[in-house]
Every structure is written in C-alpha cells, then in structure tokens.
Amino acid sequence: MRPEAAELPPEPEAAASPLVSIRDLRTYYSIRGSFADRLVGREAGVVRAVDGVSLDIRRGEVLGLVGESGSGKTTLGRTLLGLARATSGNVDFEGQEITRLPEREFRAVRRRMQVVFQDPHASLNPAMTIGQSVGHPFQIHGLERNRDRLRLRVSEMLERVGLAPAEAYLDKYPSDLSGGQKQRAVIARALILNPVMLVADEPVSMLDMSVRAKILELLLALKHDFDLTYLYITHDLATARFFCDRIAIMYLGRIVEIGPAAAIYADPKHPYTRALLRAIPEPDPERAVPRDLPRGEVPDAARPPLGCHFHPRCPNAFEPCGWESRDLRELLEARWARDAGREGVEEEEALFGDLSALDVPSPEVRFPPPRGRRPEEIVAALERIRSQDPGEPFWKGVERLEAQDAHVRLDFHPPNDPRLERTGEVDVACHLYGSAPR
C-alpha cells in the first residue's frame, strides 16, 4: 500500500490497490477581479470548487458522485481528466501521480481515462461527421492510419453502442442525430481506444426521459464488456441507486459521506444525505434536490462556511459545527424579514445598525454599537432573541455573549472541520458520528 493511503481507515475488502486514489485534492478557480485589481496583480478571490477531497475508485466499480448544483462534481471530474488544474493534492491513476503532469505527458493518460459530458449536442464537433468524430482518437494518437481499417473499427464501435447499421450514421453530421443518438456516438468515441476508466458527467440529464434508461443500460453493458470503471456524476439519487456500487455525496467541494450504495440508501448517516434522500420522490429529479432541503441556499463556494460547510442549513448542527459571524447576520436578517412590519422590528434593526462587520468570517465577533447605543442594549436584545427561540441550533454554538470594552463580544465554539470517519459500513464527515470533539 502506498503511504498516503494511510490517511483513510484501511478497508479490508479492498485488497487490490484502487484504480484511482485521490488525496486531499483541491481545485480552486480564481475569480477575475476588476481591471484595476489585475493591474496591481491582485486576485479578487478564489472559488473553492473542490476543497480537500480524498477518495478511492476501485477497479471495476461504479462510483456515483452525487450533490447539488455547484457542489464541485464537474470540477472534480475535470481535475481527474486533467482538464482543470489541481491547486494541491494528489491523484494517483494506475500507480501514476497525474495532477502535475504536463499537458504533453497527460496525452498518454487520456488513452486510459475518458469522459462523457452532460450535453451531447455540444460534445461533438458540428463540422465533423459521426465517423470522423468517433475515429478521431485513433488519428490523434497515431494508432491507425489506414482509412479503410479505421472505418471498420469505427463501424464496429458504432454498432456496439446501438447505432446500427453503422453505414446509416458514419457520414451523418451531429445535427442530423437525436440527443440519444449523439450521446451514443460520444460514448463510442470515448470507448474506441479501450480505456479503463470513464468519467460520465450527468450523461443522461439532458436527454429525454424515454431514452435515459436505455443509455444507462448501454453504459452498464459496456462496463461489463470492456471491463470499465466508472465515475458517474449525477444529481439524481434515484437512478444512482440502481446504477452505482458505491456513492459519494458531495457538498460545497467536500465529500460528506461515502459508502456502498445499499448502505447509504438503507441508513443515510449525514444530515445532508438524509435531506437529499427525503427529496427523492419528486418526479423531476433535476429539481428534487434543493426543494426539500432545510433552510437556505447553497452558500457561495468562494466563501464557504467555517467548520462543516453544511452547518448553516443543518437541522442537527451543534457546538463544534463551525458557527461564526456570518451565521449571526443570517439569523438577524432572516428574523427581520420574517417579522417585517411587526412592532419593534424596526427599532431592533436600528439598534444593531450596520451588520457588514459580520461579513468577515470569524468565530470571534467584536462589534461596536451604533452611535448613541450601548453594547449592553444589544446583548440584551440578543438574549431576548435567544429566549424566543431557544431551539435554534445557532445558539448552541454561542459560548459567550457579553458587553466588553464598549463592544459587543460574541464567542462561538472553535470551528472544527469534520473529517471522513468510518461509521458502520460508510464513511461520514459529521460531528454527530465518530470521535469528533464536542
């Protein structure tokens, strides 16, 4: 076993080394600032699309990567494929570290790891025939120069993915094909060089309902015939259930739960997974995910919450989950929005004054009261708010609330990043489980 694998608890059943082994992978996108920012060489900020992911993909398995929009699934896939640069961390593919390979050397990896993107309409070059597109990998890697033999290989592959007779498709252009047929052609192109690994990024989400199942069945059959390993990225927990051997749940750049599909569906551990699973019966799986989730939107990946990224939305959150200044602002604003117009609300807003000081993420809040107010008044108001809704998880995080040196002082429990820990059959990153400090 390689040394870095020691970070994860040993898995007795995975005796053979995994095909892909990801360790603490981070992929940040820099957000372009204004022209002035760039002049002085200042980055306006980073989006932490993938923010410390560790996972193994075993030979021959289908690993499902599930999460809401913006959780970084596509970015993780693109980092594996070398289409996005890893900021730090490692990806080990077939025993080779690939995150720092130069583009030229990555070309060899690309014969072994292929991708099917979400949008079949955009994945094929509109200026190439299906035959040219599907055969192009051979030419790119200089593997087959004889045009008749190439045509033969392409025909075989087309028929294998259900575009039969191949003659009817070879000279067609993508615009002549339906979405399902295009996706079949894309799959043919991805598999024609016989890779070991396929990243399928929501391969059916843009297809008609009627063809989705057929394409998924095709992918399963091909996996069997070609001995493939899949990373299957999806929104849709319902199809992931029958398609995947294992499931990784991703939230804001991190894996929050990973384990055998059956175990995850039977006994979801992480509060986020539970929320996702409650949302399943929704007929339109694209929409299902966010709707039933507890309070709030997915936070901005450029400024993720401290501690557990899920804590602002988590119904079970408690002391160590990472409570911080922005949660206070959120709490107050939600309260004022809910009670707008009611007696006393405006006075309360005036009492707190400008909340922008709370935008700097910190577990220790110090802010001066607005002019003419005393900090004690604000502390009293906060105590009153607490007494009105003592069940609100936010208050569990508050360790200390007092007036000090003409400031309001609010200390939260120190934030703590939950790490993936083995709980039963799965690994969960949540302080409710494992040996996290309470």
Add this chain to the structure above:
Amino acid sequence: MAVEARPAPRSPHGRARLMALGRATKPIREARGTARVMLWAGAAITLFFIVLAVFAPLISPYGFSEYKSGGVRFPQLAHPSAAHWMGTTVQSSDVMARVIWGAQTELEVVAIALVMALTIGVPLGLLSGYFGGPLDRALVVVMDALFAFPYLLIAIVIAFLLSNSSIGGGILTAAIAITVAYVPLYFRVVRNHVISLREEAYVDAARALGARPRTIIRKYVFFNVVQNVPPIATLNAADAILLLAALGFLGYGIQPTQGAEWGYDINRAVSDASSGIWWTGLFPGLAIVLLVTGLTLLGEGLNETLNPVLRRRRFGRIDFEPLPEEML
C-alpha cells in the same frame, strides 16, 4: 460480422467529401424569401463584373488608355454615340473601355487584399483567441488601435508610405493599403469567435481525447470559424471597393499609367460636371454603386443563410462615399 453484409461502397472517402460539400452549400440551395433574392441578385451582379474583369480584353472595344484607333484620334469629351457608347474623356479615351478595364483593376486589388487580410488576420485571430496570454493581449492592443482609425486614413497612410518605395503606385500598393486596414477586422471577429468556441464542450472533449493544440485549432476550431468568413469577406469586398475608389479619388490609389480605376476617373470628371459633361463621371460612378450593391446583397444574403447567429451584425462602413450624383 456486419462488414461482409454491407454493400461495398465504391469510395467512401470521396463520397464523404462530396457529401460534405453538399452539406456546406445546402443552406444556400435552400435559402428562401428575401435572403434568396438578395443572394441570387447579388451573385448575378457580382458575376457580371467578374465576367467584365476577366474578359476585359475581349469585351472592351479599346484599351483603357487608348486615345486613337487606326491612326484617327478620338474626339475629346464626345457625347455618347454609336462609336463611343459612353462618350470620351478630355484625354480622348473611351469611357466604356475605362469602366470595363476598371472592373478588372477593382476586382484584382480587392481579391489580393482579401487574400492577404485573411491569411494574416485569420491565423492571428485563431492563435490569439485559443492561447490567450501575453501575445493575445499585445495583439489586441495593436489591433484595437488600428481598428480605432478610419479605414480610409490607414489606407492613405500606407499608400503614401508605399508609393515612395520600390512597389510604386500600382495594384499591389493599393492592395496592401487595404489589407492593413482590414486585418484588424478579421482578427477581431475570428478571435472573439474562437474565445467563445474554446468554451464549447467539443473543444474540451478534443482535449480530453488527447488532441494537440494544433489539431484542436485545425479540426475543431478553424472549421467552425471559417463558416463566418464568406459573408464577412464578401461584405468586406464591398467596403474595399469603396475604399479603393476613395483612394483613387484622392490621388493615392492606382496611378493612371498602371490601370483604369473608377475613383480616379470620377476625380477627373469633377471639373467636367460644372460644364454640363455628365458622362465622364456618371458611368464610373454607376459602376461603383452597382458593384458595391451586388457585393453587399451577396454578403448579406450569405449572412442570412449561413449564419443565423451573426445576423444583423453590422460592419463598419467607410464614411467617404464617392457618389457621382453629389458631384454632378
């Protein structure tokens, strides 16, 4: 397996190429409505001038600077007549001959200029757009600076600089002047298109397949960019005709010894107009208007049919339009 069952196609590759051609021209063949009318009217007018230009030696009754025939000098400033359908100029040359030979000059200059502008502007735009980085930024600054000047001004400066060099005041000088004026346009259009294509999933897919940048640019980017070029180039040709005529009118174009040129002729005709001599200016002027209209119709027609996305995008026209009516 399925291989034997398939009837052996005679030459699949040749056939594929034919089909590709058929596909490329399909929108043109299937154009409907105004687009169709514009397309065919424009093509007919343009073709007419191309025929004039190519067969000028056969069609034209005289050479462009001929002033006598069979030892007999032509009359000066003669009215249009059976002998000289469009009359003669003050130098006794035949106006119709000058109009016909002029077509040759105009089309030659514009063709050379377009080829040069395309061979410079398109590759630069492709590389700049695909690779980005410092090269891109530098090119954008230079091209934008050039683009900010009126075409005519750039062309005059270049023509002026070159007229003192060994190239002289001929067709090539005019073509280079026009080329420099138009390179920034192609560069911009191509670069911006490449930047949008770079985000396309199929370009990513090509990278994921292991294609080299060269292959991606050639097979995935270039082919999708060139589709925009015919309409732009045709509209540009119309502009270039006006530009060349403007250069000629101002005395920076083709020198009279090198060929007949409509703008120059109009310039010479300005003084005639005040004395009621209309034919020396009207016919070259009409030729300009007709050819520019033809090319514009063709270009807009192509634009409508090939490029629904780019529809209605306007390309800068030069401000100076030597319309004969204003001078008469």
